[in-house]
Amino acid sequence: MRKHVVLLVALVTLVSLLAGCGPTPTPETITKVETKIVKEVETKIVKEVETKVVEKVVTATPEPTPAPERGGTLIWAMVDEVLGLDPHTNPLHRSLRLYELVYSTMTRLGTDLSVQPELCESWEIENDTVYTFHLRQGVKFHNGDELTSEDVKFSYDRVLDPETGSPAKSFLDVIDKIETPDEYTVVITLTGPNPAFLINIAHPNASIVSKRVATEGDLARDVVGTGAFKLGEWVPDSYMRLERNPDFYLEGLPYLDAIEWRVIPDQATILAGLRTGEIDVADLDAKNAQLARASKTLAVTTAPRLTYTFLAFNCEREPFTDPRVRRALSYAVDRQATIDAILLGEGEITGPLPPSLEQWALPLSEYPNYTRDLDQAKALLAEAGYADGFGFSVMVLGDEARARAQVLQDQLKDIGVEVEIEQVERGLYIDNWKNSNFDSFCGGNSGSPSPDYMLYRTFHSEGGTNVFKFKNDKVDDLLEKGRTTVDYATRKTYYDELQRELVQDAPMVWLSVANQFRVHQASVKGVTVMSDTSIVYAREMWLDK
Amino acid sequence: MSRYLIRRLLWLLVTLWALSFLVFVSVRLIPGDTIDLILGTSSILAEEQEAALRAYYGLDKPILQQYVVWFNSVLHGDMGLSIRTGRPVMSEVLERFPLTVELAVVTLAIALPVGISLGIASALKPNGLVDVLARLFSLAGMALPNFVVAILTILILSVVFHWFPASGFVPFSEDPVQNLRQMFFPAVALGMSMAAGVARMTRSSMLEVLRQDYVRTARSKGLKEDAVIVRHCLKNALIPVITLVGIRFGRLLGGTVIIEQIYALPGVGRLALYAIYQRDYAMVQSSILFIALCYVLMNLISDLAYAFVDPRIRYT
Numbered sequence: 080m081r082k083h084v085v086l087l088v089a090l091v092t093l094v095s096l097l098a099g100c101g102p103t104p105t106p107e108t109i110t111k112v113e114t115k116i117v118k119e120v121e122t123k124i125v126k127e128v129e130t131k132v133v134e135k136v137v138t139a140t141p142e143p144t145p146a147p148e149r150g151g152t153l154i155w156a157m158v159d160e161v162l163g164l165d166p167h168t169n170p171l172h173r174s175l176r177l178y179e180l181v182y183s184t185m186t187r188l189g190t191d192l193s194v195q196p197e198l199c200e201s202w203e204i205e206n207d208t209v210y211t212f213h214l215r216q217g218v219k220f221h222n223g224d225e226l227t228s229e230d231v232k233f234s235y236d237r238v239l240d241p242e243t244g245s246p247a248k249s250f251l252d253v254i255d256k257i258e259t260p261d262e263y264t265v266v267i268t269l270t271g272p273n274p275a276f277l278i279n280i281a282h283p284n285a286s287i288v289s290k291r292v293a294t295e296g297d298l299a300r301d302v303v304g305t306g307a308f309k310l311g312e313w314v315p316d317s318y319m320r321l322e323r324n325p326d327f328y329l330e331g332l333p334y335l336d337a338i339e340w341r342v343i344p345d346q347a348t349i350l351a352g353l354r355t356g357e358i359d360v361a362d363l364d365a366k367n368a369q370l371a372r373a374s375k376t377l378a379v380t381t382a383p384r385l386t387y388t389f390l391a392f393n394c395e396r397e398p399f400t401d402p403r404v405r406r407a408l409s410y411a412v413d414r415q416a417t418i419d420a421i422l423l424g425e426g427e428i429t430g431p432l433p434p435s436l437e438q439w440a441l442p443l444s445e446y447p448n449y450t451r452d453l454d455q456a457k458a459l460l461a462e463a464g465y466a467d468g469f470g471f472s473v474m475v476l477g478d479e480a481r482a483r484a485q486v487l488q489d490q491l492k493d494i495g496v497e498v499e500i501e502q503v504e505r506g507l508y509i510d511n512w513k514n515s516n517f518d519s520f521c522g523g524n525s526g527s528p529s530p531d532y533m534l535y536r537t538f539h540s541e542g543g544t545n546v547f548k549f550k551n552d553k554v555d556d557l558l559e560k561g562r563t564t565v566d567y568a569t570r571k572t573y574y575d576e577l578q579r580e581l582v583q584d585a586p587m588v589w590l591s592v593a594n595q596f597r598v599h600q601a602s603v604k605g606v607t608v609m610s611d612t613s614i615v616y617a618r619e620m621w622l623d624k
Numbered sequence: 625m626s627r628y629l630i631r632r633l634l635w636l637l638v639t640l641w642a643l644s645f646l647v648f649v650s651v652r653l654i655p656g657d658t659i660d661l662i663l664g665t666s667s668i669l670a671e672e673q674e675a676a677l678r679a680y681y682g683l684d685k686p687i688l689q690q691y692v693v694w695f696n697s698v699l700h701g702d703m704g705l706s707i708r709t710g711r712p713v714m715s716e717v718l719e720r721f722p723l724t725v726e727l728a729v730v731t732l733a734i735a736l737p738v739g740i741s742l743g744i745a746s747a748l749k750p751n752g753l754v755d756v757l758a759r760l761f762s763l764a765g766m767a768l769p770n771f772v773v774a775i776l777t778i779l780i781l782s783v784v785f786h787w788f789p790a791s792g793f794v795p796f797s798e799d800p801v802q803n804l805r806q807m808f809f810p811a812v813a814l815g816m817s818m819a820a821g822v823a824r825m826t827r828s829s830m831l832e833v834l835r836q837d838y839v840r841t842a843r844s845k846g847l848k849e850d851a852v853i854v855r856h857c858l859k860n861a862l863i864p865v866i867t868l869v870g871i872r873f874g875r876l877l878g879g880t881v882i883i884e885q886i887y888a889l890p891g892v893g894r895l896a897l898y899a900i901y902q903r904d905y906a907m908v909q910s911s912i913l914f915i916a917l918c919y920v921l922m923n924l925i926s927d928l929a930y931a932f933v934d935p936r937i938r939y940t
Binding site for chain 1: 656657677706708709
C-alpha cells in the first residue's frame, strides 16, 4: 500500500506540474516593435465640418493600394453579435456594423473623419439651412430597384416618426421639411443652422432604406440595402455571411467575395483561431493584442478611438450635489495610472473632447484638476464639509469597467473616500442607468467627430442621455450656441469655454481614450481602423493569396 | 404499466405548465426589458417613442394578461417570434438541437467506455493501484465543475499535443471530419466529467454484485472469470448506472451553457442564456420549456428502462 501511495503522490505532482507549466503570457517583456504593420492610420486632423457656401464636393473614389486581388472569403471573429436587422431602431455598435456594410447613408466619414459624399454626389447649402443634395444615379438596391429621392424622404420620415422608436430621431429632429423636386434631388430644410447635420446623416441609424421593402415587407426581417455587401445567411449565435454586391455603385468594390462573421465570445479562443489561421481578422483588447504582436504571422493595426471612459456622478445625490466634492475627486484621480493598469499603456488621457479631435480639444494643460493634487482635493472636501471623507458606490458593467473602478477605488483611499463597487448584469445596469438609480457609474461613451454629438445629449440639462441630472445654465447656454453657430472661429470659442466649465464643474471625471486593435493575418490587406469604430471601409479589404 | 405511463405523462404536462408560468413571470420581473436591452445606454427615447415600441411588443399590458395571450397562442401552435431575428422561436431552438444531441451522444461515447471500464477494473482489484487512481479520478472529476475540466482539457491538449480547439459548428452531414474535430474538445471535457461519476457508480455497483451468492455459484460451476463478469455481473451492476446516465443525458440535452460559451458552440443552452440577457421573452420561454421537456422525458425513459432491465421492478 505504501508503494501505491508513493506512486500516487508522484503522479499527482506530475499532473500538477504539467498543468502549471503552460505558456505564460509575458506582456511586459514584449518589445513594441511592429514589424508587420500593414497600414497604420493616424486620425489626427478633423477638417471643417461646416461647408459654408456653394462649393461642389467632388465624389471621392477609393485609391487602391498596389494591385488588390479579387476574391476570397474573409473570416472575421466577433465577440458579440448583431441584435436586430432594422437599421433605424438598433443603436448599439454591434448592430451598426452590419448596417455599415449592407446599407448606405447620404454622406460618410472619410478616414480623416471629414465628411464625404456617399449616396449623393454633391450638395449645396443656402442660408445655412437649406441643403440640396444631388443623388448618384443608377444606385441599385439588392433587389434590383433603383434608389431615388423617394427612398431618401421615406427613410428620414420613418426615423422622425415617433412610432418607429428610432434613436436617430434626436439628431434628425432639426429637419423641418424634405422635398423631392425630381428623382435624383432631395431638398432638406432645417429649422435652424446646424453645422453637425452632414456628420449626423452619416450615422448608420440614418441609413437609406427601400420604401417599397419597408412598406410591403418588414425591415426587421428583410435586409435590402444598397451597401457593398448583401446579407447572405444568418445563423444566430453562430455566424453571419455577407456576400459581395456585384452592382455596388463604387466601381470595382468590394474586392472580397464574402465576409463571414463568426461569433466567438471568448477572446482567448479567437486568438487561438488567429494563430492557427482559421480566423483572418478580429478586434481584440490590449492584452490579447500584445500577445498577438508576439506571433510572427499576425499583424496588428491600431488607431486611437473616440470612445472615452469616465467616472460619472449622480448630481442629485449627496454629496455629489456639491461641485466642490466632484472637483475634489477630479483632483484625486491619477488618470495615467488607469491607462497603465487597464489599457497596458495603450491609450491617452482625455478631456471632455478626445485629443484626436485636434480642431476642438483643449490641451490638457488647460485643466488645473488634471494634475493629481491630493492637498487641493482634501482642502476642497473640507470646504464642502467632508473633511473626514465619505463613502459611495460605483456601478459597473463588465470586467474592464470593474477593473478600472478598482484602480480608482485604490486612488481615492488617499483622500479618505471609500468606494464600493457594484458589478451588475446588463439588464439591471441599463435599468438603473435609465432611472438614475446609482451614486456613480464607471463606463464609456461612444465618440464622434462632432463636438455637439459628444457633449449636447450628455451634458445639456434636457439632454437625451443626461442620466446624472447635471444642470449648469452656463453649460446649457454654451451648448446651444455651439450647436447653431456655423463659423468655426466663433464656435471654437464656445467649445473652449465649455470644456473648461465642464472640467471645472466635474459632472464626471474624464479618464481615457483607448486604442483599437485589429489583429489580422499578414495576408489581409487594406485594413483601415477608424476612430469612430466604423467598418464601412471593409469594402476595401482584400486577401493576398 | 400503461396506467403508470399515462399518469407520468399527465404529470409531465402539469410540470411543464407550472414551469411555463414561473419562467414567464420571473423573467418579466427582472429589471430591464426588451426595449432597454435593444437601446442600451446609447440613448433614451422620448416617452411617446418608448410607449409606441412597448405597445408594439405587447409589453404594456399587465403580466397575467400577457401570459394568457401567450398561452392562447401556444395552444394554437404559435410559440412566438424572436425579437432579435424575427423568426419563429421554435425553429431556432430546433435548429440548434442537432448540435446539442450530437454533443451529448459523443460525450456518452467517451464517458461510458472510460467510466465503465475504470469502474470494473477498480472493483475487480479493490485497493489496487488502478482502484486508487480511479477513485482519485472520480473524486476530482465529480468535485470539479465541468467548465474547469474544460479549461484544463484545453490546457493539457494544447500544451502537450499542440492541439487547439476548432471553433464554430459544421453539421455532420456536411463535413464529418471537421464536425468531429469540433466536437472533440467539448466532448472530452464533458465526457471526463461524466466518466468520473459513472466510474464511481459502476465500481460500487460491481462490488456489491460480486459479493452475491449467484456469482459464487457461477465461479464454482467452473466458469471462466471473464464469462462470470460479462454474463452474470455486468448486466445487474449496470442497472443503477443506467439511471444515472439517463439523468445526465437529459441534462446534456438541455445544453451545457458554459461549455458552449467556452467552445463557441451554438447550442440550446447558449440560446437560452443569450435570450435571457437580451430579454427576448418568447425565446426564453420556448428554450427553457424545451430544455425542461428533454430533461423530464429522459427521466421517464430511464425509469422505464430501469423497469425493463430489472425484472424485479413493476410499475402500477
